[in-house]
Amino acid sequence: MEDLKVLEPLFRMPLFQFFVLMALIQLLSQVFLDRRIAFWLSSIATTLLWLKNYDPITPLKAWFLILLIFSVYMFPKVFFHFNLFLFLRGRKRCPICYSEVHWKAKACPFCHHRFKKVEGLGEEK
Ligand SMILES: [Zn+2]
Numbered sequence: 334m335e336d337l338k339v340l341e342p343l344f345r346m347p348l349f350q351f352f353v354l355m356a357l358i359q360l361l362s363q364v365f366l367d368r369r370i371a372f373w374l375s376s377i378a379t380t381l382l383w384l385k386n387y388d389p390i391t392p393l394k395a396w397f398l399i400l401l402i403f404s405v406y407m408f409p410k411v412f413f414h415f416n417l418f419l420f421l422r423g424r425k426r427c428p429i430c431y432s433e434v435h436w437k438a439k440a441c442p443f444c445h446h447r448f449k450k451v452e453g454l455g456e457e458k
Contacts, residue, residue, distance in 0.1 A: 347391040348398075355379040355395075 343349050359375035366374065376399065380392040409415035419425060424433045430444040440447045 347387070348394055351379060351383060351391050351395045354382070 344353075355375050358378050359371050362371040362374050376396075380396070383392050406417050409417065416426065419433065420436070423436050425436045425438070425448075426432070427434055427441040427444065427446055427448075429446040430441060432441060432443045434441055434443075438448065
């Protein structure tokens with residue numbers, strides 16, 4: 334239990350509390366709803382609850398963080414067809430059959446599509 338004391342300052346941070354509250358609402362709503370809908374529902378609900386009971390600065394910071402994380406993931410995906418999560422697992426997606434293959438593969442083992450030489454990209458066009 335002594336180790337948990339290290340976490341105490343973290344739990345005192347309003348921003349961390351905001352995300353804990355959001356995660357709890359997310360977990361609850363995920364029982365009934367689709368994950369994506371649950372995410373938006375929980376973030377909006379937490380923001381509204383926080384604005385009603387606490388300060389307006391914490392939700393602002395939290396939304397800034399959420400958008401920052403989203404943009405790190407979304408921009409490469411939309412503009413360069415680069416999927417961060419696939420890349421971290423060392424995979425890329427075949428543009429023909431949408432199977433995950435090794436990022437160094439020259440041809441898709443499932444549909445035999447030949448990849449162009451854009452190595453290191455998570456998803457190829
Ligand atoms: Zn394929």
